[in-house]
Amino acid sequence: MDITRYGQSALLIEEQGTRILIDPGSLSGEHVFALDRLDALLLTHDHPDHLDPDGVARLVARSPDALVLAPAEVLDALPVGADRAIPVSDGQAYRVGAVDIEVVGSLHQLIHERIPQGLNVGYVLGVLGGARLFHPGDSYESAPSGITALALPLLGPWGSLREAIDFADAVAPRHIFPIHDVHLSAMGRELFWSWLQKFSLTDMAAFDPPIGYPVGIG
Structure with a gap:
């Protein structure tokens, strides 16, 4: 399984010719909206840094057969035909x-x-007998088992370094890499990433893929 990281929380997943894009948002960079040949877009929730509606419209136009998976409330606000929109909720499974x-x-x-707690779903992407990637969106709520690689949100208005470390320990993946990091300066990001590895109790391999370059996990 190849993972390409874009800005904030956007990831392109490629496996045996299948191409799946997760959370292309307003902080993901323009390159992500030029992608094509997508089989699916997965959206965790409707915050702008995870979902740019105009950008999604461009992506589905470039990939006319791509499915769009998201909570029903998110799909309602998107220019996606009913034949391509798949409303999702906790516990469901797709291929x-x-x-x-x-x-x-x-x-x-x-x-x-004082801020209403909105919806958010996470996605586990797996291959039979192979890698399992977990993208949690903006939540530390769920800790699925058997995760090969965790896309770990480093910081947001809703999180802290302490919570990020505890979440990594709860998931206990074999590999870990950072997402949701634009709220940090370069020095702050370096500090958070090093401390997370230092204080986590989990024996996991950490990697920090550069933006726009695929990295293989297995």
């Missing part, structure tokens, strides 16, 4: 090409008591 997709979780991490 797109060579990739099995499991939907986990239901709530966005709490930002503040």
Whole structure:
């Protein structure tokens, strides 16, 4: 399984010719909206940094056969035909090409008591007998087992380094790499990433793929 990281939380997953894009948002960079030959787009929730509606419209136009998986409330606001839109919720499972997709979780991490707690689903993408990637969106709610690689949100208005470390320990993946990091300066990101590895109790291999370059996991 090849993973290409774009800005914030956008990831392109490629496996045996299947191409799946997760969370192309307003902070993902323009390159992500030029992708084509996609089999599916997976959207965790409707915050702009995870979902750019205009960008999604461009992506589905470039990939006319791509399915769009997201919570029903998210799909309602997107220019996607009913034949391509798949509403998802916790516990459901799908197969797109060579990739099995499991939907986990239901709530966005709490930002503040005065801010309504919205919806958020995470996705586990797996290959029979192979890698299992977990993208949690904006939530530390769910910790599925048997994860090969965890896309770990480093920081957001809803999270902290302490919570990120505890979440990594709860999932206990074989590999870990950072997402959701634009709120950090370069020095702050380096500090958070090094401390996460230093203080985690899990024996996991950490890697930090450069933007726009595929990295293989297995």
